[in-house]
Amino acid sequence: MTSKDAEATNRAERERAAEKSASVSPLHAVEVSDSGIQVKRAEAAVSELLAALGRDVSDPNLQETPRRVVASFVEQLTPREFSMTTFANDDGYDELVLVRDIPFHSLCEHHLLPFRGVAHVGYLPGDRIVGISKLARTVELFSRDLQVQERLTKQIADYLEDKLQPRGVGVVLEAEHMCMTLRGAQAAGSITTTSTFKGALTKDSALRRRFLPALGDLTA
Ligand SMILES: [Zn+2]
Numbered sequence: 001m002t003s004k005d006a007e008a009t010n011r012a013e014r015e016r017a018a019e020k021s022a023s024v025s026p027l028h029a030v031e032v033s034d035s036g037i038q039v040k041r042a043e044a045a046v047s048e049l050l051a052a053l054g055r056d057v058s059d060p061n062l063q064e065t066p067r068r069v070v071a072s073f074v075e076q077l078t079p080r081e082f083s084m085t086t087f088a089n090d091d092g093y094d095e096l097v098l099v100r101d102i103p104f105h106s107l108c109e110h111h112l113l114p115f116r117g118v119a120h121v122g123y124l125p126g127d128r129i130v131g132i133s134k135l136a137r138t139v140e141l142f143s144r145d146l147q148v149q150e151r152l153t154k155q156i157a158d159y160l161e162d163k164l165q166p167r168g169v170g171v172v173l174e175a176e177h178m179c180m181t182l183r184g185a186q187a188a189g190s191i192t193t194t195s196t197f198k199g200a201l202t203k204d205s206a207l208r209r210r211f212l213p214a215l216g217d218l219t220a
Contacts, residue, residue: 035078042070076107076114079144082137084163086128093129096207098122098170102136108179109146117175117191120211123160124168124200135160149175149194157196168199172211 031040046066050057057063098120105116121135142155157171172195181188195215201207208215 033074033078035074037070037074037077039070039074042073043067046070076105077144077146079141080137082134082141084130084134084138086130086164089125089127089129093125094167096122096124096210097129097132098210099132099135100211102139104139104143104173104175106143106145106147106149106152106175108177109148111179111183112146113178113182115147115149115175115177115179115192117173119156120170120172120174121156121160122170122201122211123164123166124207126164126166128164128166130164149173149177149192153194153196157198161198166199168197168201168204168207170197170201170208170211171195172215174212 032038043066046069047057050062050065055062057066099122100118100120102119102121103116104119105114107113108115119136119139121139138156138159142152142159145152153171153173157169160166160169160171172193174191174193176189176191180186180190180192193212193214195208195211197208
């Protein structure tokens, strides 16, 4: 084998190794994630934040931290794709369709700390119905974002109204905000409830009560 051949072999091996490590950690190899996050830039920013917090970023224990932090943000800010397939309501089902206790988590846009809890999502069908798992996917679609709970509640309701044209929509979120329980007020265990009702559900306190008993009397 000539030295040139050996060099070519080494290069091929290096390329294979690089491909292999890219497949182990595909996120690290890309500049921009599917959800538009600038991965390299964000990693540099986390590194800078650590330095500004007085940490030694060359410490072996911290070397992988920027990559991990950004991977965590990308995951929390990227909803899984799904298609909101609707079906004709051939059987004329006209009672409430309600999915309770859908777990969700989101990131508070004021502190970049998580808030998490459960969503109760329901609608009164009109001409279209939807697979019930899509109600949980809709919650994820808007919760994997920098959010405030009020806007998140309304976005879920608006989306379902737009896609289903139902006779009514209700969305109730109950969540614990880490920015309120771990810092600031330090109100550990406090739960924030938000709700949006549309259409026929705004006038029917008995139906609203099925989302959350206390909500029945709000505007009755
Ligand atoms: Zn906050």
